[in-house]
Amino acid sequence: MKRLMYVLCFVLISVVAHGQAKYVFYFIGDGMGVNQVNGTEMYRAELQNGRIGVEPLLFTQFPVGTMASTFSATNSVTDSSAAGTALATGSKTYNGAIGMDDQKNPLQTVAEKAKKAGKRVGIATSVSIDHATPAAFYAHQPSRSMYYEIATDLPKADFDFYAGSGFLKPTTTADKKEAPSIFPMFEEAGYTLARGYNDFKAKVPQAKKMILIQEEGADVSSLPYAIDRKEGELTLAQITESAIEFLTKEKNKGFFLMVEGGKIDWSCHANDAATTFNEVIDMDEAIKVAYEFYKKHPKETLIVVTADHETGGIALGTGKYALNLQALQYQKNSADMLSTQISELRKAKNNKVSWEDMKSFLAENMGFWKEIPISWEQEKKLRDEYEKSFVKSKVVFEESLYSKSEPMAARAKEVMDEIAMINWASGSHSAGYVPVFAIGAGSQLFGGKIDNIEIPKRIAKAGRY
Numbered sequence: 001m002k003r004l005m006y007v008l009c010f011v012l013i014s015v016v017a018h019g020q021a022k023y024v025f026y027f028i029g030d031g032m033g034v035n036q037v038n039g040t041e042m043y044r045a046e047l048q049n050g051r052i053g054v055e056p057l058l059f060t061q062f063p064v065g066t067m068a069s070t071f072s073a074t075n076s077v078t079d080s081s082a083a084g085t086a087l088a089t090g091s092k093t094y095n096g097a098i099g100m101d102d103q104k105n106p107l108q109t110v111a112e113k114a115k116k117a118g119k120r121v122g123i124a125t126s127v128s129i130d131h132a133t134p135a136a137f138y139a140h141q142p143s144r145s146m147y148y149e150i151a152t153d154l155p156k157a158d159f160d161f162y163a164g165s166g167f168l169k170p171t172t173t174a175d176k177k178e179a180p181s182i183f184p185m186f187e188e189a190g191y192t193l194a195r196g197y198n199d200f201k202a203k204v205p206q207a208k209k210m211i212l213i214q215e216e217g218a219d220v221s222s223l224p225y226a227i228d229r230k231e232g233e234l235t236l237a238q239i240t241e242s243a244i245e246f247l248t249k250e251k252n253k254g255f256f257l258m259v260e261g262g263k264i265d266w267s268c269h270a271n272d273a274a275t276t277f278n279e280v281i282d283m284d285e286a287i288k289v290a291y292e293f294y295k296k297h298p299k300e301t302l303i304v305v306t307a308d309h310e311t312g313g314i315a316l317g318t319g320k321y322a323l324n325l326q327a328l329q330y331q332k333n334s335a336d337m338l339s340t341q342i343s344e345l346r347k348a349k350n351n352k353v354s355w356e357d358m359k360s361f362l363a364e365n366m367g368f369w370k371e372i373p374i375s376w377e378q379e380k381k382l383r384d385e386y387e388k389s390f391v392k393s394k395v396v397f398e399e400s401l402y403s404k405s406e407p408m409a410a411r412a413k414e415v416m417d418e419i420a421m422i423n424w425a426s427g428s429h430s431a432g433y434v435p436v437f438a439i440g441a442g443s444q445l446f447g448g449k450i451d452n453i454e455i456p457k458r459i460a461k462a463g464r465y
Contacts, residue, residue, distance in 0.1 A: 019441040021302035021462040022254035031265030033310025046326035062439040081144035083308035084136030106140040110456040113465035114256035122161035127262035129164035155189030163212035166220030226282035268311035274328040310432035313425025330367025339409035
């Protein structure tokens, strides 16, 4: 009897000490490996203070920090769907699977567990809501490319809040057949559709369940890169703020919210360092919104930040025992936007773009010659590409997973990387460790090197789902 009392007292003390995570934030930086984070902090130090070192992001200052491995059930290097499924369900699966095991059986996600436990649930991203990582939390499909089928799983999950850029295939099935639009399905299931932040604000008081996407006419595949963003465009921080506002309409329930910084991965596939570091900073801005909520509810809130995998194999240093990351500040837009601007220049000049025109363009948009000295070899690389694609009109667009780029934009990006002393192993994923940071109720569960499948299990334990 005495022993039983000791055990009960120990359990009670543990529960009181650790607390239950009534409110859970789960941030996933798609493609955000250790060097993406470290590079961002070193870039900030050079940019803000002109010094060698790091200017910390908010999330790297969380009291618990570790790293996780990311391999899938079938591949040493995972894709986003298998990694997303691992982070959502605590189970390894094959590359391509959404919320299913390697035998194509549905797996219960931590979000579904939270919903079953009576919590309000939100899924948010900076890319499309039917993309691999967000889909892994609410859908169960054998292939990540089944966008229409994934979207039809959304109302079945019956989560309270979804947000992102839009939907990729709202009327077309995976076998390319026309199908009924998903939007009436959402409406019939009780969802209010808000297009843009202002529309959300107008509709939130009456909405029972909400889907927030970009305004009509915007790119359905993703929000703009942070480096390209124009005033009034939807941001990941606004989405996070909106999710909190909506999920706390019933204050006593608590919530689970997954937020993905999806375009870190995209810029890494494109080997675009300046854009990547700005995307990491942008996700940190969204995490700051969650942190402000945490400060009001420190004993009941858990924030976990991690990544699904590393993308690009980014190397900070090219052999000179130095970096020149501050040069990246002169890149005004993403490589994708730079490509678009070069195409527009072609059109405006009726394909009669002079070398002086191109030099002026690159000086203005990349800082070459104007802000950053470039070597003879680097200028030759740019001039050779100009001769090929403008004088000889041999234009071969270079492709990464999510973009096609004017060859001149690709060369300019390579020169910027050389100047900054950054290198890339590939335009795809790697098996590198990803960081894990945590703060708040249950954060002590995340100590020690772990595998990605442990993360949702420990979140579920902290939330007692």
